[in-house]
Amino acid sequence: YNKHIIDMVVSAKVSKTQGRLGTPFIWGATNSWGGIRTRNFQTNQFENCDAIEPEAIDEHVTGYASCFGCQVHCRAKYIIPSGEYAGVYDEGPEYTVQGALTAETGCADLVALLSGSHLLNTYGIDCLEAGSMIAWAMELYEAGILTNKDTGGLELRFGNAEALNEMIHRIARREGLGDILAEGPLRAAKKIGKNSIKYLIHVKGMSNLHSDERATPALALNVAVASRGSDHLRGRPAIDLYGLPEPVLRRIYSQPVPYDG
Ligand code: SF4
Numbered sequence: 001y002n003k004h005i006i007d008m009v010v011s012a013k014v015s016k017t018q019g020r021l022g023t024p025f026i027w028g029a030t031n032s033w034g035g036i037r038t039r040n041f042q043t044n045q046f047e048n049c050d051a052i053e054p055e056a057i058d059e060h061v062t063g064y065a066s067c068f069g070c071q072v073h074c075r076a077k078y079i080i081p082s083g084e085y086a087g088v089y090d091e092g093p094e095y096t097v098q099g100a101l102t103a104e105t106g107c108a109d110l111v112a113l114l115s116g117s118h119l120l121n122t123y124g125i126d127c128l129e130a131g132s133m134i135a136w137a138m139e140l141y142e143a144g145i146l147t148n149k150d151t152g153g154l155e156l157r158f159g160n161a162e163a164l165n166e167m168i169h170r171i172a173r174r175e176g177l178g179d180i181l182a183e184g185p186l187r188a189a190k191k192i193g194k195n196s197i198k199y200l201i202h203v204k205g206m207s208n209l210h211s212d213e214r215a216t217p218a219l220a221l222n223v224a225v226a227s228r229g230s231d232h233l234r235g236r237p238a239i240d241l242y243g244l245p246e247p248v249l250r251r252i253y254s255q256p257v258p259y260d261g
Pocket residue numbers: 065066067070071072073074075
């Protein structure tokens with residue numbers, strides 16, 4: 001227990017914001033400067049998405065939970081407001097599932113986001129990988145590489161929130177196309193064939209986070225060389241993300257002061 005360190009952490013503006021809106025608080029900044037991969041990376045900004053902004057999620061939040069011993073309390077406790085899972089309690093959604101289930105799939109649908117996050121939690125499925133694989137399948141469908149025969153008649157188009165949640169079920173139950181997507185990026189691309197791998201957004205067979213790394217070279221290098229694939233948890237490239245002044249960078253990273261934009 002170190003009161004001084006805890007005070008430093010909880011008094012930081014970023015911790016207060018994160019403890020108020022959870023990790024989706026990042027969304028406004030990253031989407032406004034074009035850092036959100038949208039519709040399987042066809043664009044890098046999700047337009048008309050007020051419905052899934054953190055302030056909209058917050059209307060259905062009853063409080064915040066914390067990981068063991070952490071004072072920040074950034075994990076929202078929410079109630080799904082309507083739809084098939086109306087009234088169901090869950091926790092999240094974190095920034096990653098927010099991007100994977102909305103921008104990547106083109107679904108600016110709050111209920112689909114909260115329900116999808118709940119389904120992924122319930123099934124115990126990696127949200128980033130699931131959202132990315134479904135977004136990839138949506139582009140393949142729109143490009144004619146996947147057809148209604150492959151999807152069992154499901155209109156797997158960008159923006160179809162019902163199809164999004166249905167595909168989460170099918171992946172978990174390994175039904176039809178879901179059985180192929182459940183194999184993960186490279187094996188799924190091999191099974192589908194027809195140049196489908198050209199539409200995959202991955203590094204070493206691991207789907208990327210929904211961020212467009214081109215504006216943040218340190219993050220791009222991180223995901224390009226991370227040992228298990230596109231893994232934003234193997235580095236801490238705050239250098240690019242926050243535009244910290246040089247004296248601060250020197251205190252954090254010592255020498256040399258890195259890329260300055
Ligand atoms: S340790 Fe858990 S509660 Fe604390 S900031 Fe990280 S994710 Fe949030």
